[in-house]
Amino acid sequence: xxTAIETYYKGRYFRSRLEAKWAVFMDELNVVWEYxxxxxxxxxxxxxxxxxxxxxxxxxxxxxxxxxxxxxHEKCWIAxxxxxxxxxxxxxxxxxxxxxxxxxxxxxYGLFHNDDEYIVSEARYWACxxxxxxVGIVLFGATEKLHCCSKNPGHSLAPVNYEKVEDAAEKxxxxxxxxxx
Numbered sequence: 001x002x003t004a005i006e007t008y009y010k011g012r013y014f015r016s017r018l019e020a021k022w023a024v025f026m027d028e029l030n031v032v033w034e035y036x037x038x039x040x041x042x043x044x045x046x047x048x049x050x051x052x053x054x055x056x057x058x059x060x061x062x063x064x065x066x067x068x069x070x071x072x073h074e075k076c077w078i079a080x081x082x083x084x085x086x087x088x089x090x091x092x093x094x095x096x097x098x099x100x101x102x103x104x105x106x107x108x109y110g111l112f113h114n115d116d117e118y119i120v121s122e123a124r125y126w127a128c129x130x131x132x133x134x135v136g137i138v139l140f141g142a143t144e145k146l147h148c149c150s151k152n153p154g155h156s157l158a159p160v161n162y163e164k165v166e167d168a169a170e171k172x173x174x175x176x177x178x179x180x181x
Contacts, residue, residue, distance in 0.1 A: 004065075007177050018093065019051055019063050021172045025094040028168035029128065029135045032056050040082040048078035050087065057136060060087040067091050067107060073120075080111050087111045088124060088137050094169035108137065126168075128161040135165075 004016035010027075012035055014020040019035075026033045032055055039049040050060040060079050064072060068089055080087050092106030110121040127138045134148035 009177060016063075016065075017177065018065055020177060021093055021175060022052070022061070022063050022090070024175045025168050025172035026052075026054070028171050029126070029164065030133075031135055033061075040079050042078045042081065046075070046078060048075050050076075050079050059085055059137070062087060062089045064089065064091040066105075068109075073109070076111055080113050084113045086113070094172040110137070126165045128164045130161040133161070133164070 004018070007014045007017040007020040009020040009023055014023065014035065023033060023035065034053045034055065036049055036051060037053045039047055041047045051063045052061040053059075054061065060076075060083075062068075062072075062076050068076075068091060073089065076087050076089055079085070087110075089109045089111065090107070095106045107122070108124040110124040112121065124137055126135060128135045129148045132148050
């Protein structure tokens with residue numbers, strides 16, 4: 001099994017180059033992130049530390065190199081249950097939104113807490129409003145959850161700027177990190 005390469009970016013060490021690439025991606029989209037800010041424990045004593053918290057989107061991100069296993073998926077629920085915040089489980093490198101999920105190399109699940117119900121949703125990815133540039137993670141092809149401006153009335157026909165997401169993904173994939181001493 002391959003070992004992740006610890007990577008230095010923006011004054012901190014990331015456990016893997018893949019996590020650092022996602023930080024570059026979010027920086028390109030002007031999404032504020034915190035890296036591994038806090039861990040959580042369930043009643044069984046199982047611990048979980050999400051990779052990122054996004055304060056402006058009020059959600060967590062977990063990054064995996066490949067499609068997550070059932071046990072990895074289950075572990076993410078610890079943070080959702082402890083905080084009632086959404087968690088997005090992404091795998092693979094940042095991608096062009098139209099390629100996500102087509103080949104199992106990259107994708108995104110959303111894990112949500114809704115009242116007393118816990119929901120898993122596939123086909124999620126990053127979107128950017130064409131009018132005001134607000135960024136969020138939404139049901140693929142829709143911006144209804146952005147509720148950002150008068151040009152985005154909260155339905156799936158609102159304009160989406162996928163070019164901005166594509167550009168951020170390309171910059172993240174091609175970013176040259178410095179050498180680790």
